[in-house]
Amino acid sequence: MLTIEDLAKYPFLNKATSYIAQFGLTLDDFSSGEFNKIIDRALMKLKYAIEGKILRIDSSELDIEILSHALALALAYGMKNAWIVRRFANIEQKKCYELMKAEESKKLIEIAKDGFGWNLELADINGYDFSMPLNQFLQIAPKFQSQSWKLVNFMVSNGKVYIKKEKIARLLSEAVKIKILKKMEEEEVKRMKIPEELAIKLKDIKKLIRSRREIMEEREVPKEGAIPPCISAIMKDVKEGKPVSHMARFTVTAFLLNIGMSVEEIFNFFKNIADFDENKALYQIRHIAGMIGSKTKYIPPKCEVLKSSGLCINQDKYCEKVKHPLQYYKIRRKGL
Template sequence: MLTRADLAKYPFVAEATDYVRELGFSIDEIATPEFSPVLDRAERRLEEALSKSQISVEVSNESAEILSFPVSNLILGLIGDERARRRFALAEAKRAYDLLRQESPEKLEHIATTTFGWRLERLDIRLGLRLYDFGLNLADFLRNSVHLREPRWNLPNRVLNHGLVYVTREETARLMEEEVRMRVLERSSKVPASVPQPLGSKVERARGLVIKWLGIPTQYELPKVPMPDAMPPCIRHLIDNLNEGKNVQHMGRFALAAFLLNIGAGDEEIVKMFKPATDFSERMTRYQVEHIGGKRGGRTKYTCPMCTTLKTHGVCFKPDKICDTIRNPLSYYKRKSRILSGKGPSREFS
């Protein structure tokens, strides 16, 4: 079904992995001159991803195109920089999408079922103005759609019939992009036990590229003292409600306590915040705050619930521009505190 040219376009497919295995070369051969186009291409793949978040399609040397993909993954695994891995996975996924969206339904179906194990049915049903090529198994759809944020990916806005989600060809390619991204991310997370000797210099060069394009990894520290101005609208709303003596539901209370704990507020401070609540019990509140902080009960330290969860429970409140770019109130805080303290990029919000 897939030609060698296809494997060059889609080096993540099962057949490409088989092809590489059948070639049966050993790691030492990587150093031989015949192999240098592969190493060069592997490095270029990385540099393209890092510099412009886009990876080109080079069809002139098919084997190099196929073989360089696992080598890039291997190098990333050895570098172990998560930012680089994410950047690369996204760029490979976009590259795949641009190619997949032009393919025939047969080829899409082949890759989706054999490589991804999707349960996909051919439909060719027209509803209104749209032609749905496929019905995709609900679980396979959800696994990928939950990462996509446009309203058209929300299940209530889909056609769902007997466990099949109707998707157009373009949508299938988009969902496959997501699947590719997750798989590349997973693949590049595998760290080989030792650096294969011949790869040593390549890894060092690639590490240099990561620093050149992404900078030295600095873990941005959250402000030492909680910064109320950087709190998202939902959290500020919860605090206001408490102060006004209004009732705040369980999920709101949990979100508030977890948020405050995660930005470094002390237990006592948080307990005090709940004082205006009409049903305030200091003992109970302290226990619950300590529980959320992992000091009691299951000893799990909880993080703040995701925005989607807060939306479902009606905690989300007047989302602003920054909210469009984040999925968790803590990310909002991180970003806003960075802007307010003049340490981070503010270009998105100018």
């Protein structure tokens, strides 16, 4: 049985949504000043999320805990600021992961069922704790880059994937994060507006977001020592004016954009290339940056794809640990 405390711990549950619905509150109701306690708690949740800290559940007032979560999320969406929603989603993921790891197995089964319709079953074989249907496992697991999350490294039998408890917690908490992020794209959520009286209370939060973002987004200079060998090899060819395949150009452009180089910088970099066409190059770089065309900001292909297109060369010991060139960069940059 899922208790009220469970709903406070896991407010993404469908049961939590229907629990909240019975109060019949809308955003406008929070303008009246009757619900200051809930508002304060919601603001606190946002503040913690911005700072990247987990706020522990206050079990003394569960209703306030549940309602303030919903309000905090609504405010995050209402601010029309994807950054704060991402921060919130990330911290929810972390919080749920910690809580779920400590949860009883039977409880996890209920959470998975109610939250995402997943059919977890208890299993006790070869060190695995649960099994779950293959198609449900594959909704989330491919998002993880590490080799230990590849399907081929799980025991799969009769349409079920066998999985340890810690990994179930990781999978579920990631699903929580994705649920929060996906909701941002819903029309209803896009239309959401924060009433004046509430917006005033967000002043401090907005200030906090600005200062945080400035610190985090100060443009980083690409660290050359952290660039993976495949990218370095293409860059070397470009510098030497050698012809480079379309796929290689795409890879290097998407990579450099993603580690913070500007369109102009990349444009200048490509000037060396033999068949350089100024207009075409600028168009393509801006396309990959998501400024024009499909408006998707591209990321470079995974290692696997690079391997099959013959672009994966000069592998080093870090390559073994990663599945994506950007992951390589992230790991090595830390060490520099």
